[in-house]
Amino acid sequence: MSxxxxxxxxxxxxxxxxxxxxxxxxxxxxxxxxxxxxxALLQLLAERRNVDGRGIELSQxxxxxxxxxxxxxxxxxxxxxxVAYPDDVFDYVILSxxxxxxxxxxxxxxxxxxxxxxxxxxxxxxxxxRIRAHLAFRGRMPVTEALASAWYDTxxxxxxxxRDFVNLVEVINARMETxxxxxxAGRPVRVNAPWWFWNIFGEQAVFLLRRK
Amino acid sequence: MASRTVMRPLxxxxxxxxxxxxxxxxxxxxxxxxxxxxxxxxxxxxxxxxELNAQRSNAVLVCHAxxxxxxxxxxxxxxxxKGWWETMIGPGRPIDTNRFFVICSNVLGACMGTxxxxxxxxxxxxxxGLDFPMVTIRDMVRAQAKLIERLGIDSLxxxxxxxxxxxxxxxxxxxxxxxxxxxxxxxxAAKYSAQNIAFxxxxxxxxxxxxxWRGGRYIEAGTRPGKGLGVAxxxxxxxxxxxxxxxxKFGRNLQNREAPTFSFxxxxxxxxxxxxxxxxxxxxxxxxxxxxxxxxxxxxxxAADYGGVLANAFQDSKTRFCVVSFTxxxxxxxxxxxxxxxxxxxxxxxxxxxxxxxxRGHDAxxxxxxxxxxTTGGFxxxxxxxxxxxxxxxxxxxxxxxxxxxxxxxxxxxxADRETPHLPQGMPEQAR
Numbered sequence: 001m002s003x004x005x006x007x008x009x010x011x012x013x014x015x016x017x018x019x020x021x022x023x024x025x026x027x028x029x030x031x032x033x034x035x036x037x038x039x040a041l042l043q044l045l046a047e048r049r050n051v052d053g054r055g056i057e058l059s060q061x062x063x064x065x066x067x068x069x070x071x072x073x074x075x076x077x078x079x080x081x082x083v084a085y086p087d088d089v090f091d092y093v094i095l096s097x098x099x100x101x102x103x104x105x106x107x108x109x110x111x112x113x114x115x116x117x118x119x120x121x122x123x124x125x126x127x128x129x130r131i132r133a134h135l136a137f138r139g140r141m142p143v144t145e146a147l148a149s150a151w152y153d154t155x156x157x158x159x160x161x162x163r164d165f166v167n168l169v170e171v172i173n174a175r176m177e178t179x180x181x182x183x184x185a186g187r188p189v190r191v192n193a194p195w196w197f198w199n200i201f202g203e204q205a206v207f208l209l210r211r212k
Numbered sequence: 213m214a215s216r217t218v219m220r221p222l223x224x225x226x227x228x229x230x231x232x233x234x235x236x237x238x239x240x241x242x243x244x245x246x247x248x249x250x251x252x253x254x255x256x257x258x259x260x261x262x263e264l265n266a267q268r269s270n271a272v273l274v275c276h277a278x279x280x281x282x283x284x285x286x287x288x289x290x291x292x293x294k295g296w297w298e299t300m301i302g303p304g305r306p307i308d309t310n311r312f313f314v315i316c317s318n319v320l321g322a323c324m325g326t327x328x329x330x331x332x333x334x335x336x337x338x339x340x341g342l343d344f345p346m347v348t349i350r351d352m353v354r355a356q357a358k359l360i361e362r363l364g365i366d367s368l369x370x371x372x373x374x375x376x377x378x379x380x381x382x383x384x385x386x387x388x389x390x391x392x393x394x395x396x397x398x399x400x401a402a403k404y405s406a407q408n409i410a411f412x413x414x415x416x417x418x419x420x421x422x423x424x425w426r427g428g429r430y431i432e433a434g435t436r437p438g439k440g441l442g443v444a445x446x447x448x449x450x451x452x453x454x455x456x457x458x459x460x461k462f463g464r465n466l467q468n469r470e471a472p473t474f475s476f477x478x479x480x481x482x483x484x485x486x487x488x489x490x491x492x493x494x495x496x497x498x499x500x501x502x503x504x505x506x507x508x509x510x511x512x513x514x515a516a517d518y519g520g521v522l523a524n525a526f527q528d529s530k531t532r533f534c535v536v537s538f539t540x541x542x543x544x545x546x547x548x549x550x551x552x553x554x555x556x557x558x559x560x561x562x563x564x565x566x567x568x569x570x571x572r573g574h575d576a577x578x579x580x581x582x583x584x585x586x587t588t589g590g591f592x593x594x595x596x597x598x599x600x601x602x603x604x605x606x607x608x609x610x611x612x613x614x615x616x617x618x619x620x621x622x623x624x625x626x627x628a629d630r631e632t633p634h635l636p637q638g639m640p641e642q643a644r
Contacts, residue, residue: 030560054557060566060583067534067564068590070597074535074553074565084554 016186017122017206018044021094024120024178024208025049029091032056032116034078034108035098039066042073054090056081079103082111090116097204099123100156110172113211118177122206125181127161127199146203162199169209178208224431224498228332230257230318230325231289232282235359243320243355246511249345253334256359257325258282258317261301262309264365270601271365272307273356274316275373275380277644278448278505279497281324284316285309290496299580306589308604311596312369319380320355321347321505323498330431330498341500342428349376349512353383360391369599370592372396374577375544375644376505379404379512382552385533386514386525394532394595396588399541399577401548402522402555403513408543411451412506415444419499428500441499442490449489452644454540454573458482515555522555529556532598533563534591536577536584543574564591575644 018041025031027049033042036055039062045051055073057063066073074081078095079102093116095108100123102108112119124146125131134142141151149156160168162181169176181189181202189202198205235256237243242252259282264271274284274297281288285295285302301307301314318326321344329344336343360368371384371392378400385395419425422440426433450458462482466472469479478484518524533556537549546567556563568583570576577584593604 054562060569063564063566064583064586064590067566067587068594070594072532072562072564074557074563075567076550076565084550084557086558089558089560 014044015040016182017096017204020180020182020188020206021045021096021120021122022048024206025051025092027051030054030089031092031094032085032090033094033096034082034112035095035101036066036071036073037062039069039071039073041094041096042066042071043069046071078108082108082115085111085115087114088117092116092118092120094120096120096122097124100159102158105158105160106168106172109168109174109209113172113174113209117210119174119209120206121165121209122204123160123165124156124204125162125199125202126159127163128203129200130184130203132200162202162205163195165205165207166195169207173212174209175212176207177210180206182206224323224330226257226289226324227328227330227498228325232257232259232318232325234258234325235362237358241358243351243358245345245351245354246348247346251320251327251345254320254327254355255325255331256317256320256327256355258315258359259284259286260316261285261314262312264313264363265601268365269367269369269599270312271360271363271368272312272314272370272372273360273368273384274301274307274314275356275371275377275384276316276319277373277375277377278509279493279502279644280377281322282316282318283324285314288496291492297578299578300585300588304604306585306592307370307372311602311604315360315363317356317359319352319376319505319508321352321501321508323501326355328498329428329500329504339429339431341431344500344504346507346511347504348508349379349383350387350517352508353380353387356380356384357388357391367391367393369601370394370396370595372398372588373400374398375400375574376509378544379509379514382514382525383512385529385531386518389526389529389531392531393599394534394591396534396536396591397549397552398536398584398588399538399544399549399574400552401544402515402525402552403548404509404511405548408451409510411448412510414447416503416506418443418447419503422499425499428503430499436494437499438491438494441494441497441502442487444502445493446486446490448644449486451543452574454542454571456540456571457573457575460571522551523558526556526559526561529559529561531561532591532595533561534587535563535565536587537565537567538572538574538576538581539567539569540571541574541576578644 029051031051031053033055036057042053042055056076063073063075093112099105131142181198182204184203189198237254239252242250244250284297303310318324321328323330329340333340371381373381378397381395381397385392419437419440422437424435425437430436465481467481467484472479514525515522535549535553537546553565566587
């Protein structure tokens with residue numbers, strides 16, 4: 001397993017996790033972005049990687065924005081709609097900051113690796129030291145800048161840590177090709193750091209997976 | 213030469229000699245129909261709006277619904293009402309006639325100038341009646357393709373339509389993928405459901421049970437099966453609305469009275485409204501056409517023509533699709549649209565899909581629903597960029613704001629907004 005460096009130069013204007021994802025995608029490939037929001041990542045991938053992109057988005061406002069900017073996006077839900085896609089139609093299926101909001105993360109991940117040859121997953125790390133500290137010292141569910149909702153109205157129902165995710169990857173028998181942890185400033189955590197270090201100092205993580 | 217033996221009422225004045233444009237196809241250009249008959253001669257009545265550009269790349273074909281016609285953005289010659297889709301089509305509208313050359317033709321089997329059962333059968337000099345061959349959605353599209361060819365257009369920038377119009381859109385995309393750059397099927401399905409066939413059958417039986425139908429020969433008899441056709445329309449009209457919309461607008465309110473009359477008079481507003489819908493419909497539509505066109509919808513099952521697999525209908529299609537459904541549409545529920553989307557996904561096609569939240573039922577596609585215009589406008593503009601067509605001028609853009617909640621909009625049309633149900637204003641009643 002190796003780590004890649006995100007294109008730091010664009011960090012001021014683009015989301016670092018998006019740039020990290022873009023670095024993982026081979027130019028000219030077919031991509032499905034699950035939970036594509038306003039289509040920013042798909043746009044970036046089209047510009048930088050010349051991908052043939054598709055999206056799924058839950059909110060009508062998000063879909064409208066995507067459609068208006070020329071993207072092919074369907075209104076739908078990761079939990080219910082991935083099942084309708086045939087095997088192997090995409091090179092990459094991306095789940096950007098959405099895993100924790102799915103009802104059945106394992107099933108979603110398995111579908112992603114069925115539909116696409118590779119899956120790219122980015123998620124907030126619930127094992128980050130701030131979150132641990134919040135829970136340890138205040139005794140309450142953490143509310144941070146990255147995870148801004150209170151427990152009772154958050155869409156995020158399945159938080160996990162980086163270690164938890166690595167465990168899930170083993171459970172579903174997938175292979176990790178690349179993993180990147182980003183700290184609070186969006187910088188990659190030291191490449192050679194051990195997992196426990198990533199799991200404490202990575203605020204979010206981006207994984208590139210493939211079928212075994 | 214055939215001599216005309218009967219005076220035709222107003223609703224039939226458009227049948228052989230429509231006041232719109234007409235394209236005539238002679239005996240040397242028969243139209244092969246799915247039922248095996250070769251129809252010749254035949255004619256297609258159509259309207260156009262806007263100008264075809266030099267590259268002939270900006271043509272948009274609008275496909276109309278069950279009882280619609282070619283008068284999509286201009287005054288109806290029989291009823292005098294405005295075009296049935298002027299919210300969608302016109303200067304500065306999502307389908308901007310300043311930018312696009314818009315074509316809308318009357319479907320085969322209808323009664324506004326394209327050949328149908330009310331047209332004069334050249335072999336007998338009398339109306340075709342039930343001797344007219346059965347037509348299908350695919351036949352309608354074949355006829356349109358001949359018209360488009362005659363107009364010298366190789367490739368349509370967009371084909372769009374709602375309900376039965378959407379069925380034609382899907383058929384176009386399947387039959388002539390290389391001639392459809394973008395497709396916008398709205399509130400429609402790739403196959404007509406059992407429940408919907410059942411409703412159609414109720415309507416047809418109502419028509420045929422009317423003694424004035426005369427076995428389909430009512431034009432020669434000088435009668436018209438208005439009662440039967442009116443009942444058919446009333447039953448069908450319920451399917452175009454939603455329970456919520458009916459409740460919101462009519463509830464159990466009484467019509468111009470304080471108390472029930474203990475009779476079968478139209479005590480309730482909803483009854484009065486439906487009776488009006490039935491009565492006004494028979495003034496403008498031919499009963500036999502209603503039989504034929506509803507039958508064409510019943511027979512529609514696009515997948516059946518492609519080995520039962522809908523995805524095969526769109527194999528290798530380069531067309532850009534935008535599929536739209538409405539939450540409260542129970543005639544063509546969202547699950548129907550999703551089936552189309554899934555088929556397109558399976559082929560790796562370019563497809564967008566939006567389910568618009570509204571309580572206005574199937575009718576929503578004809579009404580002032582800002583989210584519909586935002587979606588279609590965005591899709592059309594993006595497709596126009598991809599086709600290198602000129603962009604909309606900002607000053608002309610009159611697409612309504614997307615994010616206004618529907619309830620706050622000044623509602624000007626549709627069943628939702630009527631105070632006097634027996635006198636509807638601005639209802640796009642000739643469209644479905």
